[in-house]
Amino acid sequence: MNNTTISSKDTVVIGLMLFALFFGAGNLVFPAMLGQSAGTESWYANLGFLITGVGLPLLAVIAFSFSGKQDLLSLASRVHPIFGIIYTTVLYLTIGPLFAMPRTGSVSYEIGIKPYLSEQSGQLPLLIFSILFFLVTCLFSLNPSKMIDIVGKWLTPLLILFISILSIAAILKPMGTFQQPVASYEQHAFFNGIQEGYLTMDTLAAFVFGIIVINALKERGAHTRKQLMLVGFKSTIISATILAIIYTVLTYIGASSVEQLGHLANGGEVLAKVSNYYFGTFGGIILGIIVLLACLTTSIGLTTSCSSYLHKLTPKVSYKTYAILLSIVSTTLANVGLNQLIEFSVPVLSILYPLSVIMIFLTFLHPLFKGKRSVYGFSLALTFVISFIQGLADSNLKLAYVSNAILYVHERFSEMLPLYTIGLGWIIPGVVGAAIGLIWPASKRHTEDITS
Numbered sequence: 001m002n003n004t005t006i007s008s009k010d011t012v013v014i015g016l017m018l019f020a021l022f023f024g025a026g027n028l029v030f031p032a033m034l035g036q037s038a039g040t041e042s043w044y045a046n047l048g049f050l051i052t053g054v055g056l057p058l059l060a061v062i063a064f065s066f067s068g069k070q071d072l073l074s075l076a077s078r079v080h081p082i083f084g085i086i087y088t089t090v091l092y093l094t095i096g097p098l099f100a101m102p103r104t105g106s107v108s109y110e111i112g113i114k115p116y117l118s119e120q121s122g123q124l125p126l127l128i129f130s131i132l133f134f135l136v137t138c139l140f141s142l143n144p145s146k147m148i149d150i151v152g153k154w155l156t157p158l159l160i161l162f163i164s165i166l167s168i169a170a171i172l173k174p175m176g177t178f179q180q181p182v183a184s185y186e187q188h189a190f191f192n193g194i195q196e197g198y199l200t201m202d203t204l205a206a207f208v209f210g211i212i213v214i215n216a217l218k219e220r221g222a223h224t225r226k227q228l229m230l231v232g233f234k235s236t237i238i239s240a241t242i243l244a245i246i247y248t249v250l251t252y253i254g255a256s257s258v259e260q261l262g263h264l265a266n267g268g269e270v271l272a273k274v275s276n277y278y279f280g281t282f283g284g285i286i287l288g289i290i291v292l293l294a295c296l297t298t299s300i301g302l303t304t305s306c307s308s309y310l311h312k313l314t315p316k317v318s319y320k321t322y323a324i325l326l327s328i329v330s331t332t333l334a335n336v337g338l339n340q341l342i343e344f345s346v347p348v349l350s351i352l353y354p355l356s357v358i359m360i361f362l363t364f365l366h367p368l369f370k371g372k373r374s375v376y377g378f379s380l381a382l383t384f385v386i387s388f389i390q391g392l393a394d395s396n397l398k399l400a401y402v403s404n405a406i407l408y409v410h411e412r413f414s415e416m417l418p419l420y421t422i423g424l425g426w427i428i429p430g431v432v433g434a435a436i437g438l439i440w441p442a443s444k445r446h447t448e449d450i451t452s
Helices: 008-022 025-067 072-076 081-094 098-113 124-141 144-172 191-197 202-219 226-263 265-278 281-313 317-333 338-365 373-393 405-415 428-440
Strands: none
Touching: 008 025, 008 226, 008 281, 008 405, 025 072, 025 226, 025 265, 025 281, 025 338, 072 081, 072 202, 072 281, 072 338, 081 144, 081 202, 081 281, 081 338, 098 226, 098 265, 098 281, 098 317, 098 405, 124 281, 124 317, 144 226, 144 265, 144 281, 191 317, 202 226, 202 281, 202 338, 226 265, 265 281, 265 317, 281 317, 338 373, 373 428
């Protein structure tokens, strides 16, 4: 029996790595904009944001450790092998090379580079920057065994240092007092904060990053489920604490900036102008470094995870080939049609997110219903129907033949289904589906070995 213990130092390093993987560009801009919108209601809004922006993603990591599975594919296959392949592949591609990865490059450019260029610069600087950005991403990803040391020991402390500089300045010398919230935050600040936390999409990313955490723990000597759970829990607490502090400070920065700057268009603009207010041009450089490091660490994590998954799915293609290919695709999409790509991705993410939340809770409850597949099947099926209708209805996609039908069902759900109008209509159907699956007649092979 292996009694190897994980040192506190290694636990801290893994916790810092997990924080860095979660803390991408969106995580910077959402809390700042949340503070601007919520004003005097910022603390309630921030609490809601922390529940979904910190709590759910880290709960997903713990659930992954609890399951004892090696990857998301084997976890999702508890529902059905075909579902496992489809769900896992769509999730990896959506938050990987088709959306999140190219966004890391384009956002880094927009905030860190573009403000210092003339309007006549054209697309060439973006092309050069994105090539360099994803070249660095690829080089780090080709040596995944060194990723923990590089990200955990070096990049993350630098990232925290730069954020701390701006935060301390904003706290010691506030730009102004909190102003009245915008209309939507006057009565529903807490719920709006919950919705803003969804926008980080970190719960989806948690399933992708889970394999990195598990492998890191195993490399440090954790092999039993108990060890993985214990050290994984400690690491997530470290990550959660840092995330919660930073999100709260960024919310404060946004809320205190309105009196001086007014209501701005997005969180990136808020942070840029706040940095310029305190530090001038130097402030913009600090912000650029923050965004670059945040985006780079996220991009490395996504490339590593996606390449590992695709290599396992098709072993004939090497991990390094996939890492290079994903970097090339991300470079291309960072330069061409990113707005259209985001527009397409929003309904896909809106469908995947509820499914992922249901998966988290069913993973914890798995031993109680003994892995009965009908519980997974009915719960996820009803969740999918609701999120599919709402995701398409709320998107800007033009569906020539089904749009009228989708909108009709969407309107009926809005009238009849509790929580639907606030984007949580899938919760009750998900619970009802699990109950139906529990009493559904069992097939000959309806359960999974809960220790597997």
